Amino acid sequence: MIEAQCLTKRFDSIKAVDNINAVIKEGEVFGLVGTNGAGKSTFLRMVAGVLRPDEGTIKVDGYPAYENMDAKKLLFYISDDSYFFSNSTPGDLKNYYKVIYTGFDEQRFEELMKKFGLDSRRKINTFSKGMKKQLTVLLGICANTKYLLCDETFDGLDPVMRQAVKSLFAKEIAERGLTPVIASHNLRELEDICDHVGLLHRGGILLSKDLFDMKLSIHKIQCVFKEEVELKELFGDTDILKTERRGSLYTITARGSREEIIAKIEKHNPVFSEVLPLSLEEIFISETEVAGYDIKKLIF
Numbered sequence: 001m002i003e004a005q006c007l008t009k010r011f012d013s014i015k016a017v018d019n020i021n022a023v024i025k026e027g028e029v030f031g032l033v034g035t036n037g038a039g040k041s042t043f044l045r046m047v048a049g050v051l052r053p054d055e056g057t058i059k060v061d062g063y064p065a066y067e068n069m070d071a072k073k074l075l076f077y078i079s080d081d082s083y084f085f086s087n088s089t090p091g092d093l094k095n096y097y098k099v100i101y102t103g104f105d106e107q108r109f110e111e112l113m114k115k116f117g118l119d120s121r122r123k124i125n126t127f128s129k130g131m132k133k134q135l136t137v138l139l140g141i142c143a144n145t146k147y148l149l150c151d152e153t154f155d156g157l158d159p160v161m162r163q164a165v166k167s168l169f170a171k172e173i174a175e176r177g178l179t180p181v182i183a184s185h186n187l188r189e190l191e192d193i194c195d196h197v198g199l200l201h202r203g204g205i206l207l208s209k210d211l212f213d214m215k216l217s218i219h220k221i222q223c224v225f226k227e228e229v230e231l232k233e234l235f236g237d238t239d240i241l242k243t244e245r246r247g248s249l250y251t252i253t254a255r256g257s258r259e260e261i262i263a264k265i266e267k268h269n270p271v272f273s274e275v276l277p278l279s280l281e282e283i284f285i286s287e288t289e290v291a292g293y294d295i296k297k298l299i300f
């Protein structure tokens with residue numbers, strides 16, 4: 001389990017991570033989403049033990065993460081801008097990581113390199129950005145660690161490679177209980193693979209929930225009523241995140257169970273009503289809008 005308690009990191013006057021409490025359980029796929037500059041990379045770098053928290057704690061299986069070998073050997077961190085030793089080849093990196101990670105599976109690495117069409121003897125500085133990403137993913141998988149921290153790892157891969165990496169992850173999760181923590185802006189992708197999503201905004205966690213529960217607890221409803229209705233009266237204490245009206249058609253995004261919302265609408269005899277599923281992207285936009293990150297303010 002990875003556990004953050006009251007975790008804070010500042011860079012001069014910027015609070016990059018602000019008093020975060022979070023738990024990442026073993027065997028789940030944790031998606032970390034958030035606005036630009038929300039603190040996702042800073043959070044991951046603290047989990048990886050690269051950055052020292054200013055306040056609070058971050059522990060990996062009970063070990064404090066910062067510069068602690070007991071914690072570090074449990075995880076592999078794929079940074080968003082991986083550094084490679086100059087003139088090194090994938091073969092050199094393999095030799096380096098197998099010293100650090102005693103469970104490193106050399107044979108599997110060679111097999112996967114072949115499958116992905118990557119040459120172990122070629123200099124990495126001649127690889128494209130996507131090829132470098134593929135290489136770091138393969139190193140991460142073959143390191144055989146319990147946790148794999150991925151910072152925008154999928155974002156530089158082409159669609160075929162993304163599928164290949166996703167299926168590699170699925171195999172590792174099923175066969176040895178790998179726990180990936182994936183920071184990404186590609187919400188569509190995360191929706192396919194994550195069990196749990198943490199949404200960060202301005203250094204703090206807006207919400208952290210199982211994706212399934214998240215989708216059950218927030219809904220978009222379209223409805224038309226014969227007569228004018230007062231939405232506040234209709235929904236009572238239900239938390240409405242967003243309302244839109246076009247003519248007589250209301251589109252409402254609200255928290256609550258589907259049954260509870262339908263019951264409230266039915267009371268007012270709608271001419272038409274429909275509950276629509278919300279995508280992770282819509283949930284993200286609604287939640288961050290409530291927190292003051294309004295797309296309308298950004299469109300000129």
Ligand SMILES: Nc1ncnc2c1ncn2[C@@H]1O[C@H](COP(=O)(O)OP(=O)(O)OP(=O)(O)O)[C@@H](O)[C@H]1O
Nearest residue numbers: 011014015016034035036037038039040041042043
């Ligand atoms: N080394 C640093 N020195 C100064 N400020 C930093 C440093 N690293 C991050 N920050 C600041 O901390 C905040 C959080 O940055 P971070 O990279 O963690 O965000 P992010 O959620 O990963 O963003 P993005 O989605 O844009 O990649 C930003 O305001 C950023 O400018």
